[in-house]
Amino acid sequence: MRDITHFIDGQSVAGTSGRYGEVFNPNTGEVQARVQLATVGEVDAAVQSALRAQQTWALVNPQRRARVMFEYKRLLEANMNELAEMLSAEHGKVVADSKGDIQRGLEVIEFACGIPQALKGEYTEGAGPGIDVYSMRQPLGVCAGITPFNFPAMIPMWMFGVAIAVGNTFVLKPSEKDPSVPVRLAELFMEAGAPKGVLNVVHGDKLSVDALLDHPDVKAVSFVGSSDIAQYVYARGTATGKRVQAMGGAKNHGIVMPDANMDQAVKDIMGAAYGSAGERCMALPVVVPVGQKTAEELRERLLAEIETLKVGVSTDAAAQYGPVVSAAHKQKVSDYIQLGVDEGAELVVDGRGFALQGYEKGFFMGPTLFDHVKTSMRTYNEEIFGPVLQIVRADSFDEAVALPSQHQYGNGVAIFTGNGRAAREFVSRVQVGMVGVNVPIPVPVSYHSFGGWKRSGFGDTNQYGMEGVRFYTKVKTVTARWPEGSVEDSAFVIPTMK
Incomplete structure (x- = not known):
């Protein structure tokens, strides 16, 4: 050993x-x-x-x-x-x-x-x-x-x-x-x-x-x-x-506006939610479609993408993500999935039964998708840190801004939109430390800095x-002085620059 x-x-x-x-x-x-x-x-x-x-x-x-x-x-x-x-x-x-x-x-x-x-x-x-x-x-x-x-x-x-x-x-x-x-x-x-x-x-x-x-x-x-x-x-x-x-920790949200480029948004959300098996503090585990039509379209497109997602060993160049880090962590994520079911969220895709042929003892999990998640649920309020994506539907822009702003975590957030005014207002109002505009994982470049708000x-x-x-x-x-001429008397009051 x-x-x-x-x-x-x-x-x-x-x-x-x-x-x-x-x-x-x-x-x-x-x-x-x-x-x-x-x-x-x-x-x-x-x-x-x-x-x-x-x-x-x-x-x-x-x-x-x-x-x-x-x-x-x-x-x-x-x-x-x-x-x-x-x-x-x-x-x-x-x-x-x-x-x-x-x-x-x-x-x-x-x-x-x-x-x-x-x-x-x-x-x-x-x-x-x-x-x-x-x-x-x-x-x-x-x-x-x-x-x-x-x-x-x-x-x-x-x-x-x-x-x-x-x-x-x-x-x-x-x-x-x-x-x-x-x-x-x-x-x-x-x-x-x-x-x-x-x-x-x-x-x-x-x-x-x-x-x-x-x-x-x-x-x-x-x-x-x-x-x-x-x-x-x-x-x-x-x-x-x-x-x-x-x-x-973090519970980053991705806001999807009705005018978003849906093709690009779905691709970005898939990578941000499931990449590295969701084990990122800047992952995107919550997606917030604004409006019923947006929500239904997003759900169907995410389902279609999940069906093509490949989970494999870390050395497989074709794999999009590999196993979670340990058996204990796999169990923790599985427990959260069950908690989501118990809390009443709709389990659209269940990744708990996934097994990779030839690697059955590995710590693999398939992608999981929840819909109709409510803000009162523990699975929404706590960090799962696994390949689990939750859909929290919003009826309006204001409601979408409020969700990440009122959450206990304030690490990262992203908005997907083609409207510059909406993006600008979102950036100004949202109470989160790092914001992406059509950027799903807004980790700043090295000459800026990384840091979240709240917890x-x-x-x-x-x-x-x-x-x-x-x-x-x-x-x-x-503060340096190089006097010329005679020695000055010491001042017995705090020095000023008069």
Whole structure:
């Protein structure tokens, strides 16, 4: 049995806890490896390594740090196939989707290559008689990231790419469900020229999470996962004086207006709802047709598309999505489907009975479609995180705007329409953090930033882009005077610029 070890101080480090997590191949249902779960001491060793490295890494000028990022980008591109196959083998998403996972993370590394420009401060000459004022952005120190199973490449790079580029060092605690890619990312980072200790990886469960949240030398924590845990991470981390950004769950809506290009909308909704088996925080699990005619047409077209959808093993190039990540998660999604039936929603397509020939023990689920879902239902209000699409019908534009705006989650939303005025009004009024106009999965590009509202995001700063730069740096403002002539008397009142 292969053991997946920690990566501390630039090398593989075997764990000593005697505790392990099982890493499955979701295609076959078999255990393929064990991941070692860290002790508090091993978490501390990673933090201490990062602390030592940070003292010199922060002194490396931004241009030289950017050169490491450029080389890292090159190595990621050169190793894309290896990383994608490794990711698919543990997560279950198809290889093409795994490459997209890596590519979106790589784009943040590309942004980090321009870090010298992003770190430029402000300068005012002559703010007072002989006085200049300027500001600079400086790193915080040791930062940590706690990442979910659904994007084991992209989300870690969202975090450590910016954090390290601005001069911090980093301790990553990835999901124990698919931990191999994060370790490989750290190895490649060392190969790119980063000093040992700049990026460390420790595996674990709640014990490791709490050790990072409580550690006095960890200055900032970034988290992505479920909302309940995000709230916990935010509360515990801020209680110890840390900066915390904690991204939670989602229930994204797709509004389909009567004038939408239905051909394109249906294709987009299918990919957004069922791609990656629905295991995306920016998936589109709720579709809201406006008007009875729109609803009936959309339902029939979705049914026709579902009949052609191909579920297969992650290495099948023709498959549109693969298995879910674990047997436990498959059961959770199945339980939600049954709950939807019990609550009175119409189960139009039931994916629970799906089995792939030759892979009957794999964690596969067919696509599920519900219609006539009501806002009072738990299955509407809670995140299912599987290949389940719900139709919630709306009679008017105002009702359609209100649905995502009043939901407990506010991560992403999309509107499908050909009417620019309606789209503009929707963008202005809807109470959601990321909005797509004829774009089903509106994940912002790397030089903007990612973040939801309400229970989808705890903290005041978003992921990556300039928001990430601000999160991982502190501002120092300098007021300088170079007087001429005789020495002036000291002022005993607060100085002004009169």
